[in-house]
Amino acid sequence: MAEEAVDVDEAVFDAVAGIPPGRVSTYGAIGRLVGVGPRRVARALSQGGGAVPWYRVVRADGSMAEPVRVRQAALLAAEGVPVRDGRVVLDAVGWPD
Template sequence: MSELPNGISEDGPSPFARRVLDIIDRIPAGRVMTYGLIATIVDAHPRQVGQVMTHWADETHWHRVVYANGTPATCHGNNALVLLRGEGTPMRDGRVDLVHALWNG
């Protein structure tokens, strides 16, 4: 498998990307993690987590990863907010209420 920068691979998720995706797969419905929290767990930068998400989001529950201020991702036609609400994720003013919804893995 030929690995490109930031854990992206031409042949499928690299070991780094797989670690990120595995963490996201474990986030329960109605809960979220931030890019920064995932980055801390995998010893990376939040932007590296974002790059994995850009390439492999369809492989996981992408909508359960939010920015540090609780703002959902705006990709996929801004559907994250709808999906999060559908799962009963605590929200406040269009953002995830991190006090009640943050999952630490």
């Protein structure tokens, strides 16, 4: 069971590492790529996603998780990601297309 969890985590990290700079994905989109639900993606990133661009993953409505919102917004702004009313404009920068 623990090995399976590591495999899922690695698949999540690989998918997130593939998000190009200036683009953003959602927990659900990454989950569909990997074959897990969005909460499982969030758990993987919160527990060990520091080596990948975790900040390029947001909620389905473009909002950012409160505990990391300020840092995430700053990192996305540095990449030129458009944010309107506290939400990433996914129509403009969503990944994958």
